[in-house]
Structures are given as C-alpha cells and as structure tokens.
Amino acid sequence: MTADARRQETSQAGGLAGRIALVAGATRGAGRAMAVQLGAAGATVYVTGRTTRSAVSEVGRSTETIEETAELVTAAGGTGIAVPTDHLDPDAVADLTARIDAGHGRLDVLVNDVWGGDHLMGYPFTGKMWDFPLADGLRMLRLGVETHLVTGSHALPLLVRNPGGLLVEVTDGTEETNRTYRGHLFYELAKWAPIHLARMLGQELAEYGCTAVCVTPGFLRSEAMLDTYFGVTEENWRDGIAKDPHFAISESPLYLARGVAALAADPEVARWNGRSLSSGELAAAYGVTDADGSRPDAWAYIRDVVYGGRQASAEEYR
Template sequence: MSDLETRTAPLAGKIALVAGATRGAGRAMAVELGRAGATVYATGRTTRAAVSEVGRATETIEETAELITAAGADSGSGGTGIAVPTDHLVPEQVAALTGRIDREQGRLDILVNDVWGGDHLLDVHATPPMWEIGLEQGLRMLRLGVESHIVTSHYALPLLARNRGGLVIEVTDGTAESNRDYRLNFFYDLAKNAPIRMAYNLGEDLKKYGCTAVCVTPGFLRSEAMLDTHFKVTEENWREGIEREPAFAIAESPTYIGRGIAALAADPERARWNGASLSSGDLAKEYGVTDTDGSQPDAWPFIKALAEGKQPDAADYR
C-alpha cells in the first residue's frame, strides 16, 4: 500500500462488525470505519421492514450501510457497508451473522459492541431505589446492555482471535473514573459499568492472541433521539437546548466518537490501550481528531464540575 493509500484508507482490507449500528454512536462509528476503508457489517433490529422496541422508524440499518458505502466512496477508500438484521439477544441470529462473515470474508479484524436500545426504559429525572423499579424493566436493561454484548463476543471472538492484531471495542456511557458515581439507578448503573469490566477481562483473554480490547464512551451525545425527542432541536440549532440543560453546552456529535474509533483502529500501537477505559475526549487528545465544528469536547470533566456546583465555561473544555 502506498503512502497516499495508507493516509486515505488506513483500514483498507479490514473487516469490521458494528453491533448496534442503527443510529447514534454506533452508526457514526460504522460510517467512520468505512470512510477509513473497512468493510463494515452493520447490525441492529430496526430495518425498513420492522421497528425495534425503541420505537424509532426514522433510522434503519440499511440506511447505515448506505452511509458507510457513501463515506467510502467520498474518501476514495473503498469502504463498504453491509446491513444484517440481527437481534443480539438471540444466539442463533448472532451465530448466523458471524458464520456469514466467516464465509464471506474469512476473518474479523474489528468488533464494536455497541448494543443498547434501553433508553425507553429510563426516566432520567428520577432515581428510584432498586426495589421500586419493575423487575422485568430492570432485567431488560441488563439483557440489552450486558447479555447482548456477551452473546456477541461469544460468537465473534473465535473469528477475531484467529489473526493477531484484532480489536474489540466495548461501548458504554461513562468512563471508569466518572462511573464511580451512582448512575441514575441500580440497573442502569450495572448495565453501563459492565462493559468497562468486560473490556478489561477480554483484554486479559485476548492478549495471548495478539489482540486488544478497549472500552470507549462518548460524552454528552447529540444523537438523533437526543436532538429531536429530548431537546426538540436539530443539529443546526442544538445550542438552544442549553437553556433546558446546562450540561448540553459540551454536547458532541456522533461523528466525534466515530473519528476517534477509526483512529484507534488504525493505530499500529493500539495494544498499549488493552483493557483501558477511554472517552471521546481522550481519543481526540491522543489522535488529534475533532468534532464536525473543529472543536475537541471533553465532556466528563465538564459534567463533573457542574455536579460539584461550579460554573465551568464549556469553551474551556473544547
């Protein structure tokens, strides 16, 4: 590969699976991996023919695959998107998915475990004690945020570990440092802390195979649902949401974490991060990537300062 090809398509020839790529951070990570030249299998439950329990029909995995391919064409990297409808809580579906990747590609270089889809089970304005949360509701959070990741890794890692250099990215909400504080409620806290430990544990299992596992988190994400459902704004006028929620001043687009992930995947020295917990701000500082507006939001320190009763200036954290 020439120097130009290395710069424009650093992930050319790499095969990625982004589990949970319908929208938000998952979609952005899939698109940016494709922009860097990877062939990306994008999975999720919402298709043009069916809608998941999340209840949003406006984003589909078919559209994600098309955006991946368009990004690959735009960058000249040749990255390609492949949509595969998959419920990652159904082992037979995940086994079929990884079997297909094996048949079609013969390898898997990057696994992004981004499955969640549990925001509809939350009331972000309430922190009830564990016993006041419906058991079915709480256990569903754990199934969506923990079991789905375990099922996916069980079937995908034998393929990934076949070749040295593989990368597993567990995606969560919060870093190991920020999640020392209680997160909303008992079940949500468990669901979002588990991927941090999963990455550490998988790193121990994978290092003997020359592979790496890392946990990553976006900051205050301007996902599609966050914009149009929670704040009633668009990407163009998102700052109007700051009046409702001061922490929104540090909000970042999904592209930011996507760019950070693509840079991490292209880093030949990424093994130094094995078992680590990293934020989008950490990735930006390390790799020099920026958000779509050219800034480098570092959300978690800003949010902590707000929680401590301080009045931080968001500009100081960009």
Template sequence: MENTEPLEGKIALVAGATRGAGRAMAVELGRAGATVYATGRTTRYHVSEVGRSTETIEETAELVDAAAGTKGRGIAVPTDHLEPDQVRALVERIDREQGRLDILVNDLWGGDVHLDMGSSEQPNMWEMDLAKGLRVLRLGIESHIVTSHCALPLLVRNPGGLLVEVTDGTEEFNRQYRKPFFYDLAKTTPIRMTHDLGEELKEYGCTAVCLTPGWLRSEAMLDSAFHVTEENWQDACEQAPHFAISESPTYIGRALAALAADPDVARWNGRSLSSGGLAQEYGFTDVDGSAPDAWRYLTEVDQSSGSADVTGYR
C-alpha cells in the same frame, strides 16, 4: 503516495449500528476504508422496541457506502443479538464472505425505553419494575456477551484484532452511583468486561478497549429530549446550559477510527477510553472543529450551576 484509507482491507462488525454512536462509528470505519457489517433490530420492514422507525440499518449501510467511496463497504444484516442462533449465523456469514474479522464493536443498547432517565428523582432498586430492569440488563450486558462469545473466535484467528465495548461514562466517572440501579449495572459492566477480555485476548495479539462518547447528540437526544436538530442544537442550551459540552456522534466515530488505525493500539488494552481523551491523543476534532472533553467537564464543573462555561473543555 500516502494511504488515505488506513483501514482498507479491514473487516468490521458494528453490533448496534442503527443510530447514534453505532451508526457514526460504522460510517467513520467505512470512511477509513473498512468493510463494515452494520447490525441492529430496526429495518425498513421492522421496528424494534425502541420505537424509532426513522433510522434503519439499511440507511446506515448506505451512509457507510457514501463515506467509503471505492474502498470500504456497508453491509446491513438484521440481527437480534440476544438470539445466539442469529449471531452465529451472522458470524458464519462474515467468515464465509470475508474469511476474517478485524474489528468488533459492541454498541448494543436500547434500554432507555425501559427507564425514566429524564426524571430528577430516580426510584430505589426495589421500587422499580423488575421485568423492565432485567430487560435493561439483557439489552446492555447479555447482548454484548452473546456477541463476543460468537464473534471472538473469528477475531482471534489473526493477530491485531480489536474488540471495542461501548458504554456511557469512563471508569473514573462511573465510580459514582449512576442511579437508577439497572442503568448503573448496564453501563459499568462493559468496563469490567473489557478488563477481563483484554486479559484473554492479549495472548492472541488482540486488544480490548472500552469506549465512551461524552454527552452525545444522538437523534433521540436532539428530537425527543430537546426538540432541536444538529443544525440548531445550541438552542437546547437555554433548557440545559451544560449541553454546551455535548458532541456529535461523528466525534466518537472518529475516535474509533483513530484507535483502529493505530499500529500500537495494544497499549490501550483493558483500558477505559473516551472520545474527548482520545482527541487529545490523536488530534481529531468534532464536526465543528472543537474537541469537547465532556467527562472532565462533568467532573470538574458544578452540575448544580445554572450557567455553564466550556472554556478550556472544548
């Protein structure tokens, strides 16, 4: 009988799995049979600086359990990934309970609350609040470094391990300046980190990739930015026509699950990848059956246009 759980027996850590892409990636890894440790700072008893109490890591673990059936499992572990002692304790727990780590996903962020990303006029670097800017770099870069430093010794213990750095934008798209300054640094650095760690991991038979969703319909994007739900998200296109190319978090989750199940995943080592690009490679779709290719669309379609035509892009 064909194995319908290609990641059965695999152990994954999704760092930053409270909501959005991280939550969806945890769920889809569990659906494919993996045991998933879901970490983050917002629990049923504590809310992080992001300020959203509506999503918690416990709920993420329950969603993993529901998707996984009898094969995979979700395990919620409250962790501040800027605290090395907490991350070391997390990795020691995974080692003690599982004896291995096969998939490490660095989806740590939380910097949006320190940036006014909705403004059409972004300030120059020297006009920004320095403390907030440095906090963005800690959340988007330092947290990834701390987690990799602590977890990679367990990952490289067995060949075939996969490190996934999650960012916003492909290497090609991010060659342009994505103002404001601190956001640009936070989202381009994981791409370089992937290149560097790919060089170090390959001698252990492991792989590093950088993965980005397209225009993600995260919980915050839906309810805070556009005041819609996943059920009526297309209503937001009246405000922002190009939102028609957006994708659900499940899409990036399916991209990750396809990567993790690929026996030839090493061919992607050091590369910048996107959900839309991988959909063409592996044949998965978003929840509505479409396959949006957001970064190609954003590059090729004039963003200044008041109308949008996603024909050929999803």
C-alpha cells in the same frame, strides 16, 4: 466542514483498507457514526440492529435503519453490509458470524455497541432501586449486558484468528467517571459491564496479539436526544442549552467515531489494552475533533462543574 476536519478525513482515508469490521448496534447514534467512519477509512463494515425498512424494534424509531447505515458506509468510501440481527438471539448471531467467516475468513474489528434501553429508564428517574419496575430493569440488563456476551461468544473466535484484532466495547462513562453513582442502579450495572468486559477480555485476547478497549461518548447528541428530549436538530442544537445549560458541552456522534476509527488504525493499539477511554481522551491522543473543530471533554466538565461545583463555562472544556 472545517479545514481541520477535511485533514482528518484525508488522513484516515484508506487506513483500514482490506479490514473487516462488525458494528453490532449500528442503527443510529454512535454506532452508526462509528460504522461510517470505519468505512471512510476503507473498511468493509457489517452493520447490525433490529430496525430495518420493514421492521421496527422496541425502541420505536422507524426513522433510522441498518440499511441506511450501510448505504452511508458505502457512500463514505467503504463497503457497508446490513444484516438484521437480534443480538439476544444466539442463533442469529451465530448465523451473522458464519456469514462473515464464509465471505472473508476473518474479522479485524468488533464494535460492541448494542444497547436500546433508553426507553426503559423512566427518565428522569429519581427513586430507589426497588421503586423501579423490575421487569424493565432486567430487560435493560439483557439489552446492555447479555447482548454483549452473546456477540462476543460468537464473534471473538473469528477475531482472534489473526494478530491485531480489536474489540471495542461501547458504554456510558469510564472506569474513573462511573465511580460517581448517578442514581439508577439498573442503568449503572448495564454501563459498568462493558468496562469490565474490556478489562477482562483484554487479558484473554492479549494471548492472541489482540486488544480490547472500552470507549464512551460524552454528552451525546444522538437522534433521540436531539428530537425527543430537546426538540432541536444538529443544525440548531445550541437552542437546547436554554432547556439544560449543560447541553453546551454536548458532542455529535462523529466525535467518538473519529476517535474509534483512529484507534482501529493505530498499529500500537495494544498500548490501550483493557482500558476505558472517553471521546475526549481519544481526541487528545489522536488529534481528532468534533464536526465544528472543537474538542469537548464532557467527562472533565461533568466531574468539575456538574459534580464538583466549579464555576466554569462549557466553552472552557471545548
């Protein structure tokens, strides 16, 4: 860990002491990292998902579990509580929020990161909407949209009990960046929805002194991205650049997680109400970095280089 990274961890330590957080979809990737960083700032963090040490979700990865995430939260300095939850099951989510209510009587931070639809994308998909299996597309919408609605319906009444509550919707892209169609209609619909949820719920939550924000990572080095798509680890991730030069702009899950932890601890977080923010924008606002001390701005790189044709290296955007 660099000296800058150590200063970041120290500055965040205790900033969320006494706060109660729920990270819905915390099995792996950005969800896991956000749960751990909220814990590192002192929060009690409920972590949910479908993959446990005794059950595996349709994603098919048994190597990451919610129990492990909870243990990482506790090891980071918080209190991690794993609750197996299918967020398409309203009764299960109702039981989850009732448990939080009974234990604490409050919810201060809700991170709505449920997804689990990458395996349905048919990557790389290059056809038209009608070429895509309809059942898979509708399942993606259930996983990426319905889960967020179910979770919000049950958890937000607990969040609005106290002023200062924060809803963090997690997606892929911001309102600005997603104006470029990436060619997968079902995926685009699923990823636009959290942006609109944050904008609309921001108006509803403001009445209670609460805030809604949508956040996105850039080119995320999730566990699946590393081992399934690039055949690398976090330690040698740069070897993946040979397969895709744009992988050079990628970021670890820690990057977004640090930004979200800083967002949650910000006493003036309401200034972001209804906005969609990238990890790069959060880093600029709060001074956080990725694990290597860099501040990648993947969406600016994608706009300028990938779609805009600018001749520039990823290092210019780090």
